[in-house]
Amino acid sequence: MSEQHLAPAVTGRDHVLGDETALVTLVEYGDFECPFCGRAYPILKRVRQRLGDRLRFVFRHFPIAESHPHAEHSAEAAESVAARGGAGAFWAMHDLMFEHQRALDDQSLGRYAASAGVDGAGVLADLREGRYTGLIRESFASGARAGVNGTPTLFIDGIRYDGPRDEETLVAALEMVAAHST
Numbered sequence: 153m154s155e156q157h158l159a160p161a162v163t164g165r166d167h168v169l170g171d172e173t174a175l176v177t178l179v180e181y182g183d184f185e186c187p188f189c190g191r192a193y194p195i196l197k198r199v200r201q202r203l204g205d206r207l208r209f210v211f212r213h214f215p216i217a218e219s220h221p222h223a224e225h226s227a228e229a230a231e232s233v234a235a236r237g238g239a240g241a242f243w244a245m246h247d248l249m250f251e252h253q254r255a256l257d258d259q260s261l262g263r264y265a266a267s268a269g270v271d272g273a274g275v276l277a278d279l280r281e282g283r284y285t286g287l288i289r290e291s292f293a294s295g296a297r298a299g300v301n302g303t304p305t306l307f308i309d310g311i312r313y314d315g316p317r318d319e320e321t322l323v324a325a326l327e328m329v330a331a332h333s334t
Contacts (some may be wrong), residue, residue, distance in 0.1 A: 156299035156312035162210050167169035167234065167242050169200065170208035175330035179210040179307040181295040184227065184249040184304045185220035185256055192249040195319050198302075202323055206330055211246060213291040214303050224288060229261040229275050231284035236270040244268035308332070 158179055162168065170177075180196065182189045200209050213230070215223030226249050234242035248264040249256060258279055262272035278284060293303065299312060306313040306322075308329050313327055 158307040158310040158312075160294060161310065162208075163292050167211045167230075167239070167246070168208060169210075169243065171205065173210060174208035174280075175206045176203070176326050176331050177208040177210060177307075177309055178326060179212060179310075181212045181288035181291075181298075181300045181303060181305040181307075183213075183215050183220055183223045183303040184230070184246075185223040185253060186216065187253070188302075189304045190253045191251055192304045192317055195317060195322065197328060198319050199322050199326065203326060203330075206325060212295060213288050214295040214300055214305070215288060215292065216246060216303060224285070225261060225279050226256050227288045228279055228282075228284040228289075231287055232275040232278040233265050233268050233270050235284075236265075236274060237268060241268045241270055 162172075162177060162179065172299040178196075178199070180192075181187075182192075187236045191220060191314060196209070200207055217224050230242060230245050230249065233245040245264055245268040249261075252260065258276060261279070262276045264272075265275040266272035298307070304317075306317075313322075313325060315321060326328065
């Protein structure tokens with residue numbers, strides 16, 4: 153692990169799976185259109201399943217718009233869905249976008265929002281108005297301040313993790329940190 157630290161710390165504004173009393177926290181700065189994030193998605197999902205309530209998982213937006221033309225709107229759509237439907241809707245949208253990375257145009261985002269249980273037309277209106285642009289840029293800036301320069305970037309208990317991203321190695325790293333926190 154390097155010496156780069158997460159800033160700001162996890163707050164109530166973050167998208168969180170798991171309890172704050174979990175033994176270890178894993179934060180991902182991600183981009184819904186990033187192919188590397190797409191490959192990490194099923195691995196991180198299995199890691200979450202394996203660690204269960206010992207892990208708190210946090211997702212923060214870091215859309216790399218220069219490389220991924222739909223990344224910002226995807227992040228904004230996720231925020232709109234969260235505002236309209238709560239945490240469960242956010243995570244449903246998160247999963248849908250990673251599972252359908254090749255179709256992240258606005259019309260597809262509207263369909264995914266409806267599948268996540270919210271008004272897809274309302275989400276599209278939020279995209280047109282730029283309602284969540286500032287929030288996404290704030291998340292991006294927090295990542296940049298923490299040394300994020302690509303996605304996915306992971307932090308384990310606030311310290312940047314640059315080790316291997318395979319399931320076994322990541323689980324071992326998380327379990328090691330969890331063991332030291334008890």
